[in-house]
Amino acid sequence: MTYDITPDIEARIDLLASRSRGESTNNFNYNNGDITVRRDNAYLPANILALMVANNLQTISVGRLNPETGINYNTSKNHYYRLAGGLTGSFLDGWTWDVGANYTYALAENYGEDNRIQANWALALDPVRAPDGRIVCRSTLTNPNNGCQPANIFGEGALSQAVVDYVTGTSFQRAFSRSINVNANVTGELGATWAGPIKVASGVEFRKDSTNQKSDPISDINGWRQGTFASYRGEVKVWEVYGEASLPLARDAAFAESIDLDLAARFVDYSTSGSTDVWKAGLNWAFNRHVRLRSTYSKDFRAPKLDDLFSASSLRAGTTVIDPTTNRTANINTLAGGNPDLKPEVAHTFTAGVVLQPSFAPRLQFSADYFDIELKDAITVPSAQQVVDRCFAGDQTFCAGVTRDASGQITQVQVTSFNTQVLKTRGFDFEGSYSLPLDSFQDTWGGDLTFRVVATYVDRLLTSTGETTVDTAGQLQGGFATPHWRGVGTIMYANGPLNLRALFNYVGSGKYDNNYGPLDISKNDYPAYLYTDLTAQYDVTESTQVYAKVENLFDKDPPLIANGTITIASSSGSNFYDLRGRFFGFGVRYRW
Numbered sequence: 001m002t003y004d005i006t007p008d009i010e011a012r013i014d015l016l017a018s019r020s021r022g023e024s025t026n027n028f029n030y031n032n033g034d035i036t037v038r039r040d041n042a043y044l045p046a047n048i049l050a051l052m053v054a055n056n057l058q059t060i061s062v063g064r065l066n067p068e069t070g071i072n073y074n075t076s077k078n079h080y081y082r083l084a085g086g087l088t089g090s091f092l093d094g095w096t097w098d099v100g101a102n103y104t105y106a107l108a109e110n111y112g113e114d115n116r117i118q119a120n121w122a123l124a125l126d127p128v129r130a131p132d133g134r135i136v137c138r139s140t141l142t143n144p145n146n147g148c149q150p151a152n153i154f155g156e157g158a159l160s161q162a163v164v165d166y167v168t169g170t171s172f173q174r175a176f177s178r179s180i181n182v183n184a185n186v187t188g189e190l191g192a193t194w195a196g197p198i199k200v201a202s203g204v205e206f207r208k209d210s211t212n213q214k215s216d217p218i219s220d221i222n223g224w225r226q227g228t229f230a231s232y233r234g235e236v237k238v239w240e241v242y243g244e245a246s247l248p249l250a251r252d253a254a255f256a257e258s259i260d261l262d263l264a265a266r267f268v269d270y271s272t273s274g275s276t277d278v279w280k281a282g283l284n285w286a287f288n289r290h291v292r293l294r295s296t297y298s299k300d301f302r303a304p305k306l307d308d309l310f311s312a313s314s315l316r317a318g319t320t321v322i323d324p325t326t327n328r329t330a331n332i333n334t335l336a337g338g339n340p341d342l343k344p345e346v347a348h349t350f351t352a353g354v355v356l357q358p359s360f361a362p363r364l365q366f367s368a369d370y371f372d373i374e375l376k377d378a379i380t381v382p383s384a385q386q387v388v389d390r391c392f393a394g395d396q397t398f399c400a401g402v403t404r405d406a407s408g409q410i411t412q413v414q415v416t417s418f419n420t421q422v423l424k425t426r427g428f429d430f431e432g433s434y435s436l437p438l439d440s441f442q443d444t445w446g447g448d449l450t451f452r453v454v455a456t457y458v459d460r461l462l463t464s465t466g467e468t469t470v471d472t473a474g475q476l477q478g479g480f481a482t483p484h485w486r487g488v489g490t491i492m493y494a495n496g497p498l499n500l501r502a503l504f505n506y507v508g509s510g511k512y513d514n515n516y517g518p519l520d521i522s523k524n525d526y527p528a529y530l531y532t533d534l535t536a537q538y539d540v541t542e543s544t545q546v547y548a549k550v551e552n553l554f555d556k557d558p559p560l561i562a563n564g565t566i567t568i569a570s571s572s573g574s575n576f577y578d579l580r581g582r583f584f585g586f587g588v589r590y591r592w
Contacts, residue, residue, distance in 0.1 A: 106177040127152070179208070307338060309340050320332070
């Protein structure tokens with residue numbers, strides 16, 4: 001809602017509210033070979049006991065699906081409310097100002113039914129015979145009132161209801177987030193150069209973000225098998241002051257139609273990570289209306305988010321990694337969480353490009369831009385496999401996050417956010433368009449054809465931790481992976497109320513992993529993909545429009561790329577492909 005207080009002052013207020021609920025199943029509380037069965041297990045079948053004795057085995061490792069404990073059933077609820085308001089006005093000649101404030105409140109709830117209590121399950125898995133002949137948990141012999149129920153894991157349906165009740169429950173998490181933002185800005189012209197007025201903008205802003213996550217007591221000690229979110233809270237306060245200016249250096253000169261210098265600077269102070277400055281300098285040089293050069297150089301900054309800093313460690317089960325030391329798979333737990341020692345990310349970015357609109361083809365526009373970015377202290381959350389692989393490559397930063405048991409088997413991998421990476425990338429962005437009136441071919445033909453192409457070529461994408469450097473340009477999976485080439489092309493036809501469009505989405509060829517050779521994986525190279533979408537819309541009246549569309553016209557299936565580890569191939573192993581298949585849509589739009 002807006003309201004004109006005076007001809008020069010406008011008030012505004014915005015309210016946004018949303019609620020959502022999602023339900024999903026996960027899987028059984030399975031064990032993938034990590035149950036240790038001792039020789040004195042009270043439920044041990046005689047034939048297995050005999051084999052253990054014959055082979056002088058005191059323990060064996062067992063895997064089990066555990067269908068008796070049910071399938072994990074997860075429910076999430078989200079509530080979001082935002083209230084914003086402000087004033088906008090003008091003063092003097094050509095100056096404008098605005099002040100504003102907003103308040104945001106969000107609540108996220110997560111419940112995990114039929115979750116497994118890991119400590120109880122560990123006790124239940126060790127049944128022995130008491131002196132009186134009863135089968136009890138070994139822990140009950142020394143703590144008779146601990147309530148442990150001995151579990152018989154041999155045979156389908158062998159777990160009793162008493163055991164199920166003892167080892168399962170419902171985990172929950174309620175996360176509250178609040179944000180307050182107040183800002184003031186002013187824009188106008190501050191004098192002039194020989195080439196024109198100097199346009200300026202400046203402002204100040206204050207933000208306060210806070211979060212408070214409350215979880216059940218078992219979650220607080222990472223005690224559930226899945227969906228464990230421990231309680232935590234945190235707060236960040238930010239002050240920012242900025243200024244921008246556009247300085248004209250030339251107008252209608254012999255060597256340039258126009259030259260403009262754009263400058264910007266910002267000072268920020270975070271209660272968690274201290275203060276810094278960021279800035280940008282850019283130059284636009286138009287030789288004439290057909291050729292224009294542009295370039296920028298900037299220092300950029302991103303502070304860690306609340307979750308990056310304060311989120312409590314959470315334990316998740318069921319991740320599979322390949323241990324390079326043994327070349328065998330291991331089923332592990334992953335430990336993720338915030339890192340209060342995180343520092344801000346700092347980047348330096350250089351871009352340079354040309355924009356062309358040649359006189360011999362006035363309907364043609366083309367631009368090409370080179371970019372070179374170096375990001376230091378990048379905040380990243382590596383995958384478990386990346387942690388294991390880089391530890392194997394000799395990076396001790398990652399080795400600190402790999403836990404092994406007495407036999408040398410990987411049992412847990414820490415995937416916490418950290419600052420130790422440097423990212424470097426460079427490449428080119430291209431954009432071109434051409435419009436063609438059809439009556440230029442035949443007077444009776446109506447409408448216009450428009451062709452447009454946007455493409456990016458990434459030459460390199462380096463991730464370095466000081467001891468290892470990985471280039472993921474041309475790679476199809478992984479946190480920073482991207483094909484060398486990606487692009488989108490469109491052909492549009494417009495004739496009065498009728499509009500037709502064909503869209504072509506190109507995903508370049510690439511490798512599963514640039515570091516893999518023929519002895520590491522059987523299929524490492526994947527071809528380029530091209531998807532085709534068609535859209536048609538027709539304006540029946542000024543207020544009514546009908547439309548139809550088909551996406552992935554040729555129903556092109558995504559490639560099967562290893563998902564997480566090379567033990568599983570699926571269509572979701574990469575983010576660049578369409579997983580849905582051919583999709584049709586029809587509809588009516590009405591405006592009033």
